[in-house]
Amino acid sequence: MQTSRAPLPPEPLLPEPARRLGAWCVVVLLVAGVAAVFVWLCVVFKTAVTPVLLAILGTALLRPLYRRLLRVKVRKSLAAAITVAAVLVVVGGATYIVVAALIETGDQIVASLRRAAVDIAEHFGAAGTSLEDLAKNARRLLEKFGGTAASGVISGLSVVGQMLATAVLALLLIFFFLRDSDRAVGSLRSLVPAGTGDTAEAMARRAFEAVEGFMRGTTLVAFVDAVLIGIGLLVLRVPGAVGLAALVFVTAYIPYLGAFLSGAVAVLVALADRGFVIALWTFGVVLAVQAIEGNVLQPMVQSRTVQMHPAAVLLALTAGASVAGILGMLLAVPLTAAATGILGELRARYGSGAAPEETA
Numbered sequence: 541m542q543t544s545r546a547p548l549p550p551e552p553l554l555p556e557p558a559r560r561l562g563a564w565c566v567v568v569l570l571v572a573g574v575a576a577v578f579v580w581l582c583v584v585f586k587t588a589v590t591p592v593l594l595a596i597l598g599t600a601l602l603r604p605l606y607r608r609l610l611r612v613k614v615r616k617s618l619a620a621a622i623t624v625a626a627v628l629v630v631v632g633g634a635t636y637i638v639v640a641a642l643i644e645t646g647d648q649i650v651a652s653l654r655r656a657a658v659d660i661a662e663h664f665g666a667a668g669t670s671l672e673d674l675a676k677n678a679r680r681l682l683e684k685f686g687g688t689a690a691s692g693v694i695s696g697l698s699v700v701g702q703m704l705a706t707a708v709l710a711l712l713l714i715f716f717f718l719r720d721s722d723r724a725v726g727s728l729r730s731l732v733p734a735g736t737g738d739t740a741e742a743m744a745r746r747a748f749e750a751v752e753g754f755m756r757g758t759t760l761v762a763f764v765d766a767v768l769i770g771i772g773l774l775v776l777r778v779p780g781a782v783g784l785a786a787l788v789f790v791t792a793y794i795p796y797l798g799a800f801l802s803g804a805v806a807v808l809v810a811l812a813d814r815g816f817v818i819a820l821w822t823f824g825v826v827l828a829v830q831a832i833e834g835n836v837l838q839p840m841v842q843s844r845t846v847q848m849h850p851a852a853v854l855l856a857l858t859a860g861a862s863v864a865g866i867l868g869m870l871l872a873v874p875l876t877a878a879a880t881g882i883l884g885e886l887r888a889r890y891g892s893g894a895a896p897e898e899t900a
Contacts, residue, residue: 579863583863583864586864587702587706590706590867591706591709591710591713592713593871594706594710595709595710595711595713595714595717596717596748596751597751597754597755597870597871597874598627598710598711598714599714599717599718599721600748600751600752600754600755600874601752601755601756601759602623602624602626602627602714602718603718603721603752605623605626606619606620606623606718609622609623616718616719617719619718619719620714620715620716620718620719621715623714623715623718624711624714624715624718627711627714628711631790640783724744725741725744728740728741728744729741739885739886739889742885742889743881743882743885743886746878746881746882746884746885747878747879747881747882748878749881750874750877750878750880750881751874751877751878753877754873754874754877755874758792758793761792761833761837762788762789762790762792762793763789764833764837765788765789765792765799765829765830765833766785766786766788766789766792767785768825768829768832769784769785769788769802769806769825769826769829770782770784770785770788772822772825772826772829773785773806773810773822773825776810776814776818776821776822776825777814777818778806778809778810778813778814778818778822779809779813780809784802784805784806784809787802787805787806788802788803788806793870799830799833802826803823803826803827803830806822806826807819807822807823807826810822852876853873856872856873856875856876857869857872857873859872860872860873860875
């Protein structure tokens with residue numbers, strides 16, 4: 541009796557490498573779709589999301605001070621309130637110094653700019669005349685090409701009110717985040733499914749440690765920039781050097797644009813009081829410090845504190861700017877570092893193919 545053979549399985553239409561590539565493409569598309577929906581939701585609810593993200597950054601930066609207060613037996617609520625009050629005093633003092641320095645030299649800056657336009661017109665002839673004409677027509681160009689910005693300035697009261705509301709809400713959230721940080725783990729475990737509490741806690745800790753590292757690195761870079769530029773301004777005897785150094789420190793938290801603004805103000809103050817030569821020296825000092833920061837200090841510090849390659853830091857800044865402008869640049873690196881930490885934790889736990897046993 542002849543035995544029947546089992547039919548052979550059909551051969552796959554695609555070879556094994558092509559199927560693996562297709563599977564990875566599906567995974568990448570799914571992840572990209574989820575990320576796109578998340579970003580879209582953040583943009584839609586930015587009024588609520590922005591204070592929360594700023595509060596997380598502030599909590600990561602202020603947590604060491606809060607811990608020191610707890611070590612000296614200060615109650616949690618009082619320690620959190622003192623920490624928030626310290627932020628208000630430091631930021632308010634720096635703002636007062638900067639504004640006072642700018643008001644003191646504001647008239648000189650305007651007069652120097654007018655003299656500079658006249659000097660350029662006298663020394664460069666037709667080119668100077670073109671520059672002078674461009675300066676005279678700047679208001680017309682602004683009205684023509686910056687109508688949206690002009691209307692935004694006219695209705696600036698609502699914008700200022702929204703910014704103040706965001707700042708107040710962020711400060712309140714910082715207070716609660718600091719005071720109730722010990723309850724965060726329990727709240728997180730109550731939200732995730734049973735049996736995954738340890739993994740969720742580990743991922744949350746890795747993400748927050750990455751944010752802490754970013755804030756420490758940014759603060760260090762801002763302090764070094766402020767000290768170096770402040771020393772250069774003092775040597776050049778530029779008025780308001782302390783205020784300008786404070787401005788450099790504050791604006792350092794706004795990547796690239798902050799450095800441009802603080803450097804431009806320093807050069808204008810030097811031009812107003814010390815003349816064109818000292819203004820060029822000031823520009824050289826600012827440019828040298830920013831070159832050191834951008835090419836050496838910031839990539840090195842950020843890559844160590846948030847454990848990211850300098851190229852990844854630059855790419856994250858570019859992507860954040862394309863999504864949400866200045867705020868996106870500020871939040872891109874910590875968010876990317878947090879995501880990298882979460883992926884690293886998942887890879888460490890599940891990379892071997894077997895999930896670790898967890899206790900509920």
